[in-house]
Amino acid sequence: MNWVSDDSDGSSVDLSWLNDQDQHHDDDEPPLPLIRAPANQALQDETGASTSSLVPHFVDMGFSQELVAKAIKENGDGNSGSILELLLTYKMLEESPSGNEGNQENTLSDDNDWGDDELSDIDDFDDMDFELEMSGQASFSKKLRTLEEMGFSRDAASSAIERCGEDVPIFELADSIYAAQTAEKEGGVWDYDAFHSDQKKEGDKYDPFSHDNKRRRCDGASSSHHRSSIQMRERLKRAYRRPTTTSRRCGGDGDAVGELDNLNLPNPMVGFGLPTDSGRQLYRDIPMEAQGPPYFFYENVALTPKGVWPTISRFLYGILPEFVDSKYFAAACRKRGYIHNLPIANRFCLEPIPPKTILDAFPLARVYWPTWDTRTQFNCLQTCIGSAKLTERIREKLVASDYPPPPDVIRWVMYECKKWNLTWVGQNRVAPLEPDEVEFLLGFPRDHTRGVSRTERYKSLGNSFQVDTVAYQLSVLKDLYPNGIRVLSLFSGIGGAEVALHRLGIKMTAVLSVEISPINRTILRSWWEQTGQVGELEEVDDVQCVDDAVLERFIARHGGFDLVIGGSPCNNLAGSNRHHRDGLSGEHSSLFYHYFRILDVVKHLMARN
DNA sequence: CATACAATGAAAGCGAAC
């Protein structure tokens, strides 16, 4: 709390800007937030309880039922990342059944450019057979067998072949069966559980981040599915091919690993350069299909399991991530990767420039700060804090020691202090940062998250942007949109993007915010109203509900989106997760593909207008 | 007011991947 104190020691910084006090509240017409109810509650409950997540998960991404079934069958079980790679492969084969598009390096071969074992799972199935089936040239019995492997009954398969003819591709046959079954069940979904019953998960605890337990299937998703599937096919193909194009090849090392597969974290981690760096990079090439508007901005943790950033990058037009550590913008580290298509010249910083050392940020800590604690900045602010037991153990240990303590004690205390971001609050006393201190370090207005439980505040803040860092990258939008911008904010959280834009002085004329946590939505809406925003804030609770209809309606109302911004869940990527660090295929982190999907739809819809 | 029960919040313990 010492950072809000008055100038008792003469060294505190002016932090009055944190309160947004200049904003007046409009008594006449407070902006009316538009809350969209989930599209079809009954349908959600019905499908959510009985369906495993994998099939609808991939179907939502634009793959057809039969392809998903095939991929799961080939893959075995569990690893949805491998399944996705398979699906991409199938898509490509489906796209070019003859395997000949004049681009020989895209065909699957032993010397493929992936350089790792990502595709090893498909080694044991016959490409040619599959191609034949996909192109409709396989025999009746072969098709029958494939359809059975997909989980359809022999009766359904044979009647479908009779109904459609022997010459149609296998996926059309599967479509036909699926359509028939769907019609019978009146909106039910393909019975994945019967096919893979051991995959079924039971969820009885509410988890705000879970899309397994309360999966939502929205009206309109299926009607728009075919068109989305077609438009996404091109993108998927490109995502798959990206690392094999010659322009992306790594020169010299000869191991045929694409540049994207060799993403190294820069040191220092300053992205295209710091504001103070006179030699910073000002221009870069953005692939034509990725150029804005709409501009997009994607964020996630920098230190992910291997292969995650290359995959994300492939899906986002092959743009390389800009890795930035927030320690250059604030007093705490925050190593993050950002993929965006924004211009990078003429960036500027938020004012005032925040303090960049612990003691500048919290001057009162100096009194108790031992000389042997050499930290000048905090480590990454996370969602959990150190326990009281730990701080007590540290105190006991220090009280029992001389001053300065012996090296082994110092080593242990420093280890725990760095691990849990403890600060000094008394003689031999350490403590976790207070929520409002975390708010300050992350660049949020004071008390931005106040009003919810302490645990929730830490959780929401730990999942958020560092505002100054993001604002620096977004600052180029100010000149581009002097009259305000229309924002699609995915995984909004507590509104880091909105706060950054607001502090940059960029007017938000309309925001479509997607955030699963009602607590975070309340925080954002409350901030929106109290800062006197004049734009319209429309809220959706689940990215899986953001379909063509939702986006079309917004675009019809506001003319389009200027910025698509969001950082998808990192729980399955973050190093501190010792249980489910499953990479992009993880239950939560796989929601990244919805960012990809939604961005794709937005670009498509806006190109049409 | 006392009790049982439910709901929520806080605390503590949990290593591995890079």
Place this chain on the structure above:
DNA sequence: GTTCGCTTTCATTGTATG
């Protein structure tokens, strides 16, 4: 050396009932 975490257990608060 660092890491936008997860799960279980315990404590506290809220609520319905008598």
